[in-house]
Amino acid sequence: MAIYTNDQxxxxxxxxxxxxxxxxxGAQAADLKTVEDRLSNALAELTPYYEENHxxxxxxxxxxxxxxxRNREAKRQLKTHTEKTKCKVxxxxxxxxxxxxxxxxxxxxxxxxxxxxxxxxxxxxACPVWERAAHAKKLDPALNASFRIITGCLKSTPTxxxxxxxxxxxxxxxxxxxxxxxx
Numbered sequence: 657m658a659i660y661t662n663d664q665x666x667x668x669x670x671x672x673x674x675x676x677x678x679x680x681x682g683a684q685a686a687d688l689k690t691v692e693d694r695l696s697n698a699l700a701e702l703t704p705y706y707e708e709n710h711x712x713x714x715x716x717x718x719x720x721x722x723x724x725x726r727n728r729e730a731k732r733q734l735k736t737h738t739e740k741t742k743c744k745v746x747x748x749x750x751x752x753x754x755x756x757x758x759x760x761x762x763x764x765x766x767x768x769x770x771x772x773x774x775x776x777x778x779x780x781x782a783c784p785v786w787e788r789a790a791h792a793k794k795l796d797p798a799l800n801a802s803f804r805i806i807t808g809c810l811k812s813t814p815t816x817x818x819x820x821x822x823x824x825x826x827x828x829x830x831x832x833x834x835x836x837x838x839x
Contacts, residue, residue, distance in 0.1 A: 665705050667698035678717075738791040741779055745798035748774040752805050767806040768822055775802040779827070780834055787831040799827045 664679060666672055673680035683694040706712065752771055755762040762770070779795050786792060796815075803818040804811070819826045825833070 665701050667694070667701050669694045670698045734786050734789045735791045737786065738789075738794045741781075742795050742798045744778050745775045745795065745802065748778060749798065749801050749805060752802065756805060756808075764806065768824075771802045771806050772824075775799060776830070780830060783831045783834045787834065792831060793828070796827045 664672070664674075667681070669683060669685075671682040673682065681695060681698050683691045683698070685691045685694065702713075751774060752767060755767060755770060776799065779799055783792070800815045800818065803809075803815075803822060803824070804813070807813075807818055807821050809818055809821070816826065824830075
């Protein structure tokens with residue numbers, strides 16, 4: 657695979673980062689539109705190369721990250737991210753509700769593991785990047801709902817007690833202690 661990746665075309669105004677068979681393309685500009693244009697052009701230039709060499713990009717491994725110094729934009733994007741993540745966690749809570757309502761009944765450990773795997777994994781993904789944002793706490797109600805479902809506690813139960821019952825740290829502590837290693 658190294659033969660293929662080492663001769664990939666390099667687009668103007670971009671940088672390439674190659675590790676094994678992975679390619680990262682970076683661009684820098686004063687505005688996001690210019691960055692988008694440069695990256696789109698770089699991807700368009702790669703298409704014929706991939707076709708010619710019988711290669712296909714893996715969409716499930718494709719990621720996009722934007723870093724900028726405009727805090728106003730960052731706040732807007734973080735707000736959107738937390739809103740989408742909250743919706744995702746709420747949808748996954750519905751799956752856990754289904755597990756609690758089945759005739760065979762899922763045991764408490766299965767429910768707890770499922771909540772951690774489905775809800776918390778989604779809510780905590782890349783949290784070292786955004787955990788200090790004001791919008792981070794907006795995820796907590798959906799996560800609290802996860803624990804209300806698995807404990808069977810009513811809404812009148814204080815949320816801090818939910819986590820004590822299950823032996824899990826509350827969301828704000830889990831976010832704070834999340835590993836910062838990025839793979």
